[in-house]
Amino acid sequence: AILAALAELQCTDDFQSIGIWGASGSGRSHLLQAAVQKAETNGCSAIFLPGSELVAMDPAGLLQGLAEFDVVVIDDIDHLLNNASWELALFEFYNRLHDNGNILVFSCAAPVAELTIQLADLASRLAWGTLYHLPKLNDQQKLAALQLRAHSRGMLMSDEVAKFIMSRSSRDFAQLIDVLDQLDKASIKAQRKLSVPFVKTICHW
Secondary structure, three states: OHHHHHHOOOOOOOOEEEEEEOOOOOOHHHHHHHHHHHHHHOOOOEEEEEHHHHOOOOHHHHHOOHHHOOEEEEEOHHHHOOOHHHHHHHHHHHHHHHHHOOEEEEEEOOOHHHOOOOOHHHHHHHOOOEEEEOOOOOHHHHHHHHHHHHHHOOOOOOHHHHHHHHHHOOOOHHHHHHHHHHHHHHHHHHOOOOOHHHHHHHHOO
16 A cells, blocks of 8 residues: 555645655655656656755755645654754644645654653654654565565556565665665666576676
């Protein structure tokens, strides 16, 4: 359901809020980055904001103008919570996205109800939309997520190729993405589509 929701992001005039929570290693960041790329291939303007890197910045200045993006993705939003200036800025930003009919996607390490949020109005808004729990991905989910990430980059990855990569690479999702990065660059350079022989050659398997 999570992969389907992220793969089908479409620009409409109806506001959507999608929250994804899961422990470290569940693949949250990779899925959200794929969601941005997929939204862009669907003709939407999209931006990825890494919460862990933004907390030291001025929230009002940073968020100014970002509500014009069709899709706004905030990874690790919990890093920005329990901080009065960030919470107020996020509350006002959420309202602008809502009024514009845009899409907000965010991730956090725990359910929204368990996050420490000082501003009650912000807590209620983050809890309003569709919330998904992302457990650590099993092999089938990793395969689907790998294909989603490949498709978001404009690469067609067949089930055969995805299963071959899964059988030879580490099952750690971050390392699977590293393999995909390598194949992406190689396929562009060689002007080749992904196939098992091509993957064998590039990855030396």
